[in-house]
Amino acid sequence: xxxxxxxxxxxxxxxxxxxxxxxxxxxxxxxxxxxxxxxxxxxxxxxxxxxxxxxxxxxxxxxxxxxxxxxxxxxxxxxxxxxxxxxxxxxxxxxxxxxxxxxxxxxxxxxx
Amino acid sequence: xxxxxxxxxxxxxxxxxxxxxxxxxxxxxxxxxxxxxxxxxxxxxxxxxxxxxxxxxxxxxxxxxxxxxxxxxxxxxxxxxxxxxxxxxxxxxxxxxxxxxxxxxxxxxxxxxxxxxxxxxxxxxxxxxxxxxxxxxxxxxxxxxxxxxxxxxxxxxxxxxxxxxxxxxxxxxxxxxxxxxxxxxxxxxxxxxxxxxxxxxxxxxxxxxxxxxxxxxxxxxxxxxxxxxxxxxxxxxxxxxxxxxxxxxxxxxxxxxxxxxxxxxxxxxxxxxxxxxxxxxxxxxxxxxxxxxxxxxxxxxxxxxxxxxxxxxxxxxxxxxxxxxxxxxxxxxxxxxxxxxxxxxxxxxxxxxxxxxxxxxxxxxxxxxxxxxxxxxxxxxxxxxxxxxxxxxxxxxxxxxxxxxxxxxxxxxxxxxxxxxxxxxxxxxxxxxxxxxxxxxxxxxxxxxxxxxxxxxxxxxxxxxxxxxxxxxxxxxxxxxxxxxxxxxxxxxxxxxxxxxxxxxxxxxxxxxxxxxxxxxxxxxxxxxxxxxxxxxxxxxxxxxxxxxxxxxxxxxxxxxxxxxxxxxxxxxxxxxxxxxxxxxxxxxxxxxxxxxxxxxxxxxxxxxxxxxxxxxxxxxxxxxxxxxxxxxxxxxxxxxxxxxxxxxxxxxxxxxxxxxxxxxxxxxxxxxxxxxxxxxxxxxxxxxxxxxxxxxxxxxxxxxxxxxxxxxxxxxxxxxxxxxxxxxxxxxxxxxxxxxxxxxxxxxxxxxxxxxxxxxxxxxxxxxxxxxxxxx
Numbered sequence: 094x095x096x097x098x099x100x101x102x103x104x105x106x107x108x109x110x111x112x113x114x115x116x117x118x119x120x121x122x123x124x125x126x127x128x129x130x131x132x133x134x135x136x137x138x139x140x141x142x143x144x145x146x147x148x149x150x151x152x153x154x155x156x157x158x159x160x161x162x163x164x165x166x167x168x169x170x171x172x173x174x175x176x177x178x179x180x181x182x183x184x185x186x187x188x189x190x191x192x193x194x195x196x197x198x199x200x201x202x203x204x205x
Numbered sequence: 206x207x208x209x210x211x212x213x214x215x216x217x218x219x220x221x222x223x224x225x226x227x228x229x230x231x232x233x234x235x236x237x238x239x240x241x242x243x244x245x246x247x248x249x250x251x252x253x254x255x256x257x258x259x260x261x262x263x264x265x266x267x268x269x270x271x272x273x274x275x276x277x278x279x280x281x282x283x284x285x286x287x288x289x290x291x292x293x294x295x296x297x298x299x300x301x302x303x304x305x306x307x308x309x310x311x312x313x314x315x316x317x318x319x320x321x322x323x324x325x326x327x328x329x330x331x332x333x334x335x336x337x338x339x340x341x342x343x344x345x346x347x348x349x350x351x352x353x354x355x356x357x358x359x360x361x362x363x364x365x366x367x368x369x370x371x372x373x374x375x376x377x378x379x380x381x382x383x384x385x386x387x388x389x390x391x392x393x394x395x396x397x398x399x400x401x402x403x404x405x406x407x408x409x410x411x412x413x414x415x416x417x418x419x420x421x422x423x424x425x426x427x428x429x430x431x432x433x434x435x436x437x438x439x440x441x442x443x444x445x446x447x448x449x450x451x452x453x454x455x456x457x458x459x460x461x462x463x464x465x466x467x468x469x470x471x472x473x474x475x476x477x478x479x480x481x482x483x484x485x486x487x488x489x490x491x492x493x494x495x496x497x498x499x500x501x502x503x504x505x506x507x508x509x510x511x512x513x514x515x516x517x518x519x520x521x522x523x524x525x526x527x528x529x530x531x532x533x534x535x536x537x538x539x540x541x542x543x544x545x546x547x548x549x550x551x552x553x554x555x556x557x558x559x560x561x562x563x564x565x566x567x568x569x570x571x572x573x574x575x576x577x578x579x580x581x582x583x584x585x586x587x588x589x590x591x592x593x594x595x596x597x598x599x600x601x602x603x604x605x606x607x608x609x610x611x612x613x614x615x616x617x618x619x620x621x622x623x624x625x626x627x628x629x630x631x632x633x634x635x636x637x638x639x640x641x642x643x644x645x646x647x648x649x650x651x652x653x654x655x656x657x658x659x660x661x662x663x664x665x666x667x668x669x670x671x672x673x674x675x676x677x678x679x680x681x682x683x684x685x686x687x688x689x690x691x692x693x694x695x696x697x698x699x700x701x702x703x704x705x706x707x708x709x710x711x712x713x714x715x716x717x718x719x720x721x722x723x724x725x726x727x728x729x730x731x732x733x734x735x736x737x738x739x740x741x742x743x744x745x746x747x748x749x750x751x752x753x754x755x756x757x758x759x760x761x762x763x764x765x766x767x768x769x770x771x772x773x774x775x776x777x778x779x780x781x782x783x784x785x786x787x788x789x790x791x792x793x794x795x796x797x798x799x800x801x802x803x804x805x806x807x808x809x810x811x812x813x814x815x816x817x818x819x820x821x822x823x824x825x826x827x828x829x830x831x832x833x834x835x836x837x838x839x840x841x842x843x844x845x846x847x848x849x850x851x852x853x854x855x856x857x858x859x860x861x862x863x864x865x866x867x868x869x870x871x872x873x874x875x876x877x878x879x880x881x882x883x884x885x886x887x888x889x890x891x892x893x894x895x896x897x898x899x900x901x902x903x904x905x906x907x908x909x910x911x912x913x914x915x916x917x918x919x920x921x922x923x924x925x926x927x928x929x930x931x932x933x934x935x936x937x938x939x940x941x942x943x944x945x946x947x948x949x950x951x952x953x954x955x956x957x958x959x960x961x962x963x964x965x966x967x968x969x970x971x972x973x974x975x976x977x978x979x980x981x982x
Contacts, residue, residue, distance in 0.1 A: 094321050094807060094808040094809065094810050094811075094814060095808060095913075095914075096802075096804075096807065096914060097808050097810065097814070097818060098818070098851075098913075099482075099816070099910045099913035099914050099917070100910050101818045101821060101822055102909060102910065102913055103727075103729070103908075103909045103910030103913070104822045104826070104906060105825050105844070105865060105906075105909060106902075106905055106906040106909045107902045107903050107905065107906030108825040108826055108828060108829055108902070108906075109825075109902075109904050110783060110827055110901065110902035110906070111898055111899060112828060112829060113779055113900035114776055114779060114780060114898040114901065114902065115898075116776065117778075117883075117885060118882065118887065119834060119837070119879075119882050120656055120837075123828050123837060123838075123841050126841055126844075126845070126871070127825055127828065127844065130844055130845065130848050131461050131909065133776055133848065133860075134851070135909060135913055137851075137852075137855060137857070137860075138917065139912055139913070139916055139917065141806075141808070141842065141917070141925070142808040142855050143808040143809075143854075143855060143856065144808070145826050145856075146856065147856040147857065147858050148856075148857075148930070148941070148942040148943055149858075149940050149941050149942065150933065150934055150940040150941075150942065151940075153447070157930055157942065158855070158856045158857070159924065159926045160926060160929055160930065160933075160942040160943050160944065160946060161924075161926045161929060161944045163857045163859065163860055164946040164951065165375040166857075166860055167859055167860055167863055167943060167947060167953065168947070170860070170864055170867055170955060171516050171867070171958055171962065172958060172961055172962075173865070174867045174870070174962075175961055175962045175965035175966075176879050176965070177871055177874075178871070178874055178965060178969060179965045179968055179969055180675070181874055181875065181878045182883065182968075182969045182972050182973065183972065184878070185878045185881050185882060186972050186975070187885065190880065191214070192557065193735075194882060194883050196774070196775055196776055197774060197776070204706075205871070
């Protein structure tokens with residue numbers, strides 16, 4: 094299963110990067126969201142899958158799944174949520190102000 | 206010794222505070238205390254029974270870098286010059302710099318330089334030496350560019366920095382090689398092991414590197430070009446840095462390493478060859494200058510060449526003469542610089558073509574200038590110190606060398622003649638300097654200001670220097686046994702005793718001196734007739750042009766190269782960054798054989814997971830092809846919800862919950878914003894760009910898959926997760942291990958995470974608010 098998940102994570106990265114390389118702001122934001130999904134899956138797979146019970150202590154269980162990747166991912170989910178929201182509002186402001194959402198036209202100019 | 210370096214630095218911290226009161230009392234009066242007290246402290250070491258002392262403070266022991274200092278005769282000569290001339294220059298600057306100038310910055314730079322220069326001459330550790338060496342370049346840069354509103358100041362500052370830092374870097378290379386060969390960072394310990402260094406195959410490289418450092422710093426041909434441009438600095442700075450102290454750091458470096466390198470036959474050829482060439486070229490070019498400080502700059506270049514060639518000769522007489530001339534040069538050149546500053550200050554110009562006949566108007570300055578210039582010219586008069594060291598120089602050039610190199614034989618034959626030629630031109634420009642400024646017809650109408658004698662305070666420093674010229678001239682043995690003998694001994698490594706007498710009988714050096722005076726006087730009188738020579742030599746030849754070409758060329762090409770990839774397109778940057786990551790990772794994987802795959806330790810495959818995975822993959826691919834923005838956002842939501850399903854399957858309940866909540870809010874946010882964002886368009890990229898993007902994206906994804914599989918297949922270290930499982934209840938008092946990790950074990954991380962969210966929230970709030978204000982206008 095780990096190998097399938099690695100491949101899925103690779104697919105998420107591929108589509109994420111491809112979207113990131115587009116011109117439109119909305120696509121770029123979708124790209125970053127896909128990349129963070131890929132990264133979360135990547136970290137989870139690193140810790141091996143389905144090796145024991147959920148990491149909540151019980152009296153009669155001694156084998157738990159690895160709690161460390163989960164803690165890392167939890168932090169990351171929240172951070173990427175913050176990033177995505179910020180990017181969305183930023184994209185909205187930028188396209189409003191400059192009347193375009195095309196990255197090639199949003200280069201600034203020599204005098205700035 | 207350490208405190209004499211630290212005091213100027215500490216004092217520099219308080220200078221800006223003193224500068225606040227500059228309207229009441231000139232900041233220079235406070236600063237004056239620093240060099241004066243250092244000078245008095247080091248005066249106590251002068252004496253016949255002086256012994257070198259050393260002190261060491263641990264700094265970075267793991268790199269063998271300690272703050273170790275070593276005070277021997279050579280260092281003593283330099284620290285007295287630095288603090289002594291420093292005192293006089295500070296006093297002079299009180300009258301030279303008006304209160305309206307940025308006095309705070311000036312004195313901070315000056316004290317920084319003082320500390321750095323003391324550090325250079327006192328350090329025994331090569332890396333500490335190098336640090337202070339570069340610090341002198343930086344403070345010199347700041348001081349030359351002090352009047353930074355002038356383009357010439359900025360140009361001069363940059364030029365001196367470029368050339369001296371280039372030399373400093375190559376010197377560092379030489380020092381590191383020395384460190385590698387000898388295994389020590391102490392200069393004195395290196396001198397003890399000179400046999401190892403001399404037999405090393407790296408010796409030519411080491412010598413080249415260290416000589417480059419010394420020659421650039423001491424403005425030797427062809428690196429001399431920075432010194433004339435450095436004259437844009439305020440005159441006290443020129444007198445101090447660019448005549449008496451900093452430019453002699455190169456001399457100091459050669460003298461410091463002389464016991465090692467003198468045993469190599471190339472030492473004489475290179476050091477004396479460059480030195481004597483610099484002497485001739487500098488004095489020849491000085492005659493052509495029209496700016497008073499320009500004449501003095503080329504004069505300094507040529508005098509430095511003289512000292513350098515003496516060190517290259519390396520005999521007893523030569524080394525003693527080098528030490529003697531270093532002292533003498535500081536006295537007469539320092540006073541001449543200060544007089545040039547006075548003339549500039551009182552008349553408003555330094556152009557010698559406009560000056561003349563100032564003798565009656567500035568009688569004291571004129572008298573001082575005559576003493577200084579005659580001493581520089583080497584006039585055979587028993588009260589001028591310049592004559593003694595000039596005689597010793599001639600004497601040293603006549604000593605024959607038993608050097609097997611053909612070049613050395615030729616140079617040995619030519620050096621006496623070149624010395625005389627250089628000295629003749631020295632004589633000419635000295636005369637030109639004083640007679641051109643102070644005698645002849647006064648052209649008062651051409652002067653911007655009506656000249657009158659400088660205030661007494663400005664005259665004190667040059668008067669003291671000229672008194673030193675005369676006292677050393679009258680009683681040269683005052684500085685002999687108690688002072689210079691120690692210096693010469695420190696340079697050469699053995700005892701040198703020299704008698705300094707005025708009349709040595711009818712010996713060759715005397716005839717050489719007479720030749721210089723007679724021919725010099727003749728050529729000075731007829732100089733208008735032969736000045737056409739300069740259209741042939743140097744003619745169009747100019748090292749400045751070479752420097753400018755190099756600088757312009759480097760700037761053009763680097764901006765061309767940078768602009769070729771920094772075109773302002775963020776897509777381009779991302780593509781380049783991704784490509785670099787992919788290439789380096791793949792190369793590393795293949796080079797180290799890092800890829801491995803193990804199938805023996807895998808979780809079993811279930812249909813539910815496969816189903817979710819395939820859905821997610823399809824949805825992810827779907828985002829690329831979606832043409833409708835609502836569709837794209839919803840498809841993205843499918844990926845997110847699919848991930849939370851996977852979290853459920855993989856027994857991560859907290860993640861599943863969080864992902865579910867976050868995904869819902871994100872989709873809602875997307876939908877809120879989407880109304881304002883333009884709809885998705887069919888991309889107008891060409892097939893080529895699409896293909897490139899596709900290749901980059903696919904290879905990056907493949908890379909991540911391969912890395913994930915390899916990382917999963919190889920376990921090098923035991924996992925640290927067990928620790929959390931075992932101690933979660935004991936230390937955190939909770940059953941949910943993930944929560945314990947987040948709020949107890951890694952509580953600070955979570956705090957920062959909350960901070961990041963807070964910052965993002967503030968930024969979003971700001972941007973939303975900004976819109977309201979814009980629309981309200």
